[in-house]
Amino acid sequence: MALTSDIVATYRGPSKVVSRFLAQGRNEVRALLFLLIAGILMFVASTPYQAREAELDPDIPLLARLYWSAFLYIFILPILLYAFSGVIWILARIARRNVTGYQIRFTLIWALLASTPVLLLMGLTAGFIGPGVQLQAVGFVWIAVFGWFWAAGLLSADGAPE
Numbered sequence: 001m002a003l004t005s006d007i008v009a010t011y012r013g014p015s016k017v018v019s020r021f022l023a024q025g026r027n028e029v030r031a032l033l034f035l036l037i038a039g040i041l042m043f044v045a046s047t048p049y050q051a052r053e054a055e056l057d058p059d060i061p062l063l064a065r066l067y068w069s070a071f072l073y074i075f076i077l078p079i080l081l082y083a084f085s086g087v088i089w090i091l092a093r094i095a096r097r098n099v100t101g102y103q104i105r106f107t108l109i110w111a112l113l114a115s116t117p118v119l120l121l122m123g124l125t126a127g128f129i130g131p132g133v134q135l136q137a138v139g140f141v142w143i144a145v146f147g148w149f150w151a152a153g154l155l156s157a158d159g160a161p162e
Contacts, residue, residue: 010114014149015156018107022157031106038113039073045119048127081108099158107153115146
């Protein structure tokens with residue numbers, strides 16, 4: 001199935017998509033690729049806001065803003081996500097949950113990648129409308145969608161064989 005089809009299917013039933021991916025076995029290359037794609041899409045989502053800020057505050061040029069934004073989303077985000085999933089794995093061990101480190105990482109990465117369409121909308125909102133109630137509403141929708149995808153993925157992974 002195409003990646004975009006999987007993302008659309010996640011909005012209909014996130015646990016089914018995650019279960020299908022996890023049933024294919026441990027694939028760290030796929031997880032890292034999905035994380036890099038999510039980082040690139042998050043960078044693309046941030047560009048309208050960066051352009052707006054560069055126009056409003058010309059002290060920092062747009063290219064510098066885009067450079068540091070790309071550095072954050074493509075290089076720093078994977079490190080932070082792997083560290084965060086390690087903390088969640090420790091908490092899962094304390095709570096005696098039957099979920100592996102790979103399953104935690106993959107469900108977190110998939111939730112991030114599958115929620116990027118809402119992040120793209122959030123980037124457009126930040127770029128065209130700017131800070132305000134609209135941006136907060138879209139941000140809340142993104143947090144809710146991301147949380148829903150991650151929780152559903154973790155629940156489907158809990159007890160699933162690796």
